[in-house]
Amino acid sequence: MQLVTGIHEECGVFGIFSQQTGDVAAKTYMALYALQHRGQESCGIVVNDKGVFSYHKDLGLVPEVFNQSHMEKLGLGNIAIGHVRYGTTGGNNRANAQPLVVRHVKGPMAIAHNGNLVNAAELREEYELKGAIFHTTNDTEVISYAITEQRLKFPSIETAVEQAMYRFKGAYSLVIMSPTKLIAARDPNGFRPLCMGKCPDGSLVFTSESCALDSIGAAFIRDLDPGEIVVVDKEGARSIRSHCGKRCNICVFEYVYFARPDSVIEGVCVHRARLRAGEILWKEHPVEADVVIGVPDSGLDAALGLSHASGIPYGVGFIKNRYVGRTFIQPTQKERTDAVRIKLNVVRDVVAGKRVILVDDSIVRGTTSARIVSLIREAGAKEVHVRISSPPFTNPCYFGTDIDSKDKLIACRLPVEGICKELGADSLGYLSVDGVKAIAANDHCDFCTGCFTGEYPIPVPKEMPKDKFERKIGE
Secondary structure, eight states, X not given: OOSSOOOOBOEEXXXXXEEEEEOHHHHHHHHHHHTGGGOOSEEEEEEEETTEEEEEEEESOHHHHOOHHHHHHHOOEEEEEEEEEOOSSSOSSGGGOSSEEEEETTEEEEEEEEEEETTHHHHHHHXXXXXXXXXXXXXXXXXXXXXXXXXXXXXXXXXXXXXXTTTOOEEEEEEEEOSSOEEEEXXXXXXXXXXXXXXXXXXXXXXXXXXXXXXXXXXXXXXXXXTOEEEEETTEEEEEOTTOOSOEEEETHIIIIISOTTOEETTEEHHHHHHHHHHHHHHHSOOOOSEEEEOTTTTHHHHHHHXXXXXXXXXXXXXXXXXXXXXXXXXXXXXXXXXXXXXXXXXXXXXXXXXXXEEESOOSSSHHHHHHHHHHHHTTOSEEEEEESSOOOOSOOOSSBSOOOGGGOHHHHSOHHHHHHHHTOSEEEEOOHHHHHHTTOBTTEEEXXXXXXXXXXXXXXXXXXXXXXXXXXXX
């Protein structure tokens, strides 16, 4: 159980192709370290040495799963893919760790996936009725079956991916490895990010965020277009664009929370987008105050932007304990409440006797926000005005976050005034839907804001719980 409950994103992916045999596992390890914020449940690396796949994956953070012995056993190769996971479909167990490695008559394939298919259950049932046996409860194995089915019909892996994509509905950024090729593919709506870079030695890499490129000294080339498939082999890189043509509808929460501030997505610096969120938030919800503070880490940039726009001084209101384990045991309600105190401590001198503007990225269930407001009051704050750099969550997400039910959303239960009262704040202001769309606006990209508006870029099912493949008998 995590110490602070909030929105979680599902995964980060990475792939590298080198013309020379080398330590591609080391680069993948460093890239996954940079992508750790996108998933902390499990991680894995698969290395390809002339068609022989070596892999290691397990539950835990990157430095917990991989030690020197594991890296040595992965060995050298010229292609590798890696994955960090936060599960939005399927439970937290070793079977669901990625990358997924499958073997069939035309050779092995490894795949890593970021996103969520809205028709995964339908496809899974179809393959099961044909005799398929599933070993996991995630969408990725469904994707692997679809690609394998097409691979048995067509002469190349890239054609198989191209044909399989006609079956997929929803969000998917993929890196796929065959014995001789590395393939990257992004869904036609571009819900999740995927970019391409180049290492100083000429190796081509694909990853969820540009911060992973920086971690290995790779230069950013470009974002993949929605629907694009890029194939890399010994002849170089080529693009398949048969699924391209739709305008990008990237999840706006990539800019609000998911991505690292030093990443650049669709040409927009994430840090700059969050500063902009704070600036707009001030314009929409001004209030007299003495200091602006942010909730670490996701509220800090927006708090700084609000401070700049308002002229109200920015203060470091919290010290975050960096050494609290991600699975800190909290068996009782009192211990769960105390956990916030262990992870966040208020700097009393910053807030005591002052009117405080507290900035955070979102409110989901409201329990953690209420505890944080309480901590600030206990530290002597005269007033606490909460400002949120996103609109209220009022709808499930179907494309790769763990908001799978309205039952868990405080904004579905209470109006803003009621939420403010439950938090114990003096005022509460959310960024508007128009405001959140403006934080990273550009001329070639729209945003998915379905979790705020209920309006999605593609048709969605009535419900799609995280445990859709793990229901007990009778449920």
